[in-house]
Amino acid sequence: MNVIECRQLSKSYYRKRALQDLSFSIREHTITGVIGRNGAGKTTLMKIIAGFYRPSSGEVTVFGERPFNSLKVSQNMIYIDDQMPLPTSLTLLDILHMAGRFYPNWDHDLATRMLNYFSLHPEGRHHQLSKGQRSTFHAIVGLAARCPLTIFDEPTTGMDSSIRKDFYRALLKEYLSHPRTILLSSHLLNELEDLLEDVLLIHQGKLLFHMPIDELREYAVSITGPEKLVERVTADREIYHQQHTGSNVYTTVVRRDASILEAARQHGLETAPVSPEDICVYVTKQTKGRIDDVFNRNQP
Amino acid sequence: MMSLTETSLKRVIWNQYVYKLIALNGMFTSLMATQLAAFALSLSGTGGTTTGYGDITIKVKYFSGDIIFYFTLIWAFMAGMSITIKAYRDADFIFVTNRWTSHLSNIALLLTESLFAGLTSPLLGNLLKLVAYWGNPGNVLGVMAPPPGSLLMNILVTTGYAALLSCLGYLTGMLAQVNKLLAFVVPCVLFGSLFLQGSDGIVVDVIRFYAAEASVWIFCLKAALTLAIVYPVIMLMSDSMEVRR
Numbered sequence: 001m002n003v004i005e006c007r008q009l010s011k012s013y014y015r016k017r018a019l020q021d022l023s024f025s026i027r028e029h030t031i032t033g034v035i036g037r038n039g040a041g042k043t044t045l046m047k048i049i050a051g052f053y054r055p056s057s058g059e060v061t062v063f064g065e066r067p068f069n070s071l072k073v074s075q076n077m078i079y080i081d082d083q084m085p086l087p088t089s090l091t092l093l094d095i096l097h098m099a100g101r102f103y104p105n106w107d108h109d110l111a112t113r114m115l116n117y118f119s120l121h122p123e124g125r126h127h128q129l130s131k132g133q134r135s136t137f138h139a140i141v142g143l144a145a146r147c148p149l150t151i152f153d154e155p156t157t158g159m160d161s162s163i164r165k166d167f168y169r170a171l172l173k174e175y176l177s178h179p180r181t182i183l184l185s186s187h188l189l190n191e192l193e194d195l196l197e198d199v200l201l202i203h204q205g206k207l208l209f210h211m212p213i214d215e216l217r218e219y220a221v222s223i224t225g226p227e228k229l230v231e232r233v234t235a236d237r238e239i240y241h242q243q244h245t246g247s248n249v250y251t252t253v254v255r256r257d258a259s260i261l262e263a264a265r266q267h268g269l270e271t272a273p274v275s276p277e278d279i280c281v282y283v284t285k286q287t288k289g290r291i292d293d294v295f296n297r298n299q300p
Numbered sequence: 301m302m303s304l305t306e307t308s309l310k311r312v313i314w315n316q317y318v319y320k321l322i323a324l325n326g327m328f329t330s331l332m333a334t335q336l337a338a339f340a341l342s343l344s345g346t347g348g349t350t351t352g353y354g355d356i357t358i359k360v361k362y363f364s365g366d367i368i369f370y371f372t373l374i375w376a377f378m379a380g381m382s383i384t385i386k387a388y389r390d391a392d393f394i395f396v397t398n399r400w401t402s403h404l405s406n407i408a409l410l411l412t413e414s415l416f417a418g419l420t421s422p423l424l425g426n427l428l429k430l431v432a433y434w435g436n437p438g439n440v441l442g443v444m445a446p447p448p449g450s451l452l453m454n455i456l457v458t459t460g461y462a463a464l465l466s467c468l469g470y471l472t473g474m475l476a477q478v479n480k481l482l483a484f485v486v487p488c489v490l491f492g493s494l495f496l497q498g499s500d501g502i503v504v505d506v507i508r509f510y511a512a513e514a515s516v517w518i519f520c521l522k523a524a525l526t527l528a529i530v531y532p533v534i535m536l537m538s539d540s541m542e543v544r545r
Binding site: 047050051052053054063068069070071072074075076079083084085086087089090094098099101102103104105148 | 303304305306307309312315318319322323324325326387388390391393394395396397398399400401539540542543544545
């Protein structure tokens with residue numbers, strides 16, 4: 001069963017197009033990573049799914065309903081990001097109690113144990129938390145709510161690496177014990193690799209691909225060897241990335257298939273897998289030249 | 301397996317209402333602060349004259365709850381406007397809601413606050429008269445005995461005005477949220493009418509429609525009807541407003 005369906009979804013603000021013709025569907029009980037560069041449209045997409053924004057054109061359905069103004073979607077969905085204006089008049093524990101009133105599957109015991117584990121004081125106030133603590137607290141709310149659709153928009157903002165790891169582990173455990181559909185946006189794909197089942201890559205408001213992470217691991221191959229030889233083997237193929245890795249040693253990343261592997265083997269070229277993170281970086285490259293060029297003004 | 305849960309409009313409104321009553325308890329504190337300030341200002345008399353005949357000077361001072369009443373109304377307007385700000389609207393959408401339940405729980409909150417203001421303001425006005433009486437021993441010629449039932453009438457009228465003013469504040473705030481330009485245009489039109497057209501203006505007519513009403517019950521009816529028209533209009537107007545931007 002599909003929990004989310006988008007058909008030709010577009011969104012523009014004034015004249016700027018934030019999303020353009022996105023069509024995809026998300027199956028029930030999957031963890032999907034919404035990946036993209038800064039400003040790619042990840043947040044806009046997820047906020048439309050959450051029913052906060054209205055699509056400019058196209059259609060989106062969540063649990064079979066249009067999410068905008070849907071009480072059913074709101075009841076079964078929680079959206080977690082670092083911008084949650086929680087009341088300053090309530091203690092953290094009060095806020096957890098309050099969340100429990102709204103979400104029928106709320107696990108209060110889990111919430112308080114996590115609060116304790118992450119050393120957040122139950123009598124503390126939301127506005128007194130540091131950036132990382134705030135993200136941790138929001139993540140606790142998101143996990144304990146046990147909503148059939150849980151959306152985390154950059155949930156690890158400000159968390160240190162140890163807390164990030166704990167969060168990913170808690171997320172996985174919660175998901176296994178209480179399966180639900182999870183959308184998780186991030187630009188740190190390598191950290192999420194073991195967690196995600198599917199990857200939805202957005203670039204400049206367009207959907208580049210939506211595929212299982214296992215498929216993405218097999219998506220591309222890097223071929224290394226003498227420049228001329230590498231160029232000959234990879235001619236007439238789409239090149240995702242290329243760079244000199246030594247004197248007369250050249251590395252090129254192309255789509256992986258049987259024929260390219262065979263050709264590389266015949267020419268004695270080295271082949272290596274390309275990590276999903278690297279593929280995403282290569283296909284969404286939008287900078288001109290390299291960062292080094294910024295500092296080297298003599299170069300045109 | 302996690303199954304979808306259904307909820308009712310009533311339940312969500314109730315939850316949101318309780319959430320707001322607790323989270324926005326600062327509103328009640330600010331009402332009390334406003335009323336206490338008004339009370340303090342009224343202690344030296346809300347009006348008076350001094351007349352002299354040779355060696356004799358007659359000072360007449362009036363003590364009434366007027367200042368408390370007007371301060372309460374200003375507070376009601378601000379209370380209505382303040383819950384339309386972005387942070388409060390976004391706060392609703394952290395938990396379960398849609399735009400309708402968000403508005404309806406806001407309306408319930410404003411009516412509760414109006415009732416609270418309507419109860420406290422006349423009571424404080426009466427307290428002021430007692431304090432004036434005790435605080436000026438031997439000097440007070442008389443306290444006008446309030447006619448029986450007047451406290452109840454006072455409570456009704458003050459609640460009605462507070463509800464109207466908080467509704468006006470909510471409308472103003474929402475207009476400003478829907479279109480920033482309106483936040484500028486609306487006050488200009490209102491004050492423009494007040495200054496240019498004077499007592500013939502539409503604004504004065506509107507005020508007169510309520511203030512000149514002699515019957516408390518008809519006033520209450522007028523207030524209730526106004527709310528029953530204005531709030532749904534606000535809800536329709538902001539039905540497509542995006543949140544958590």
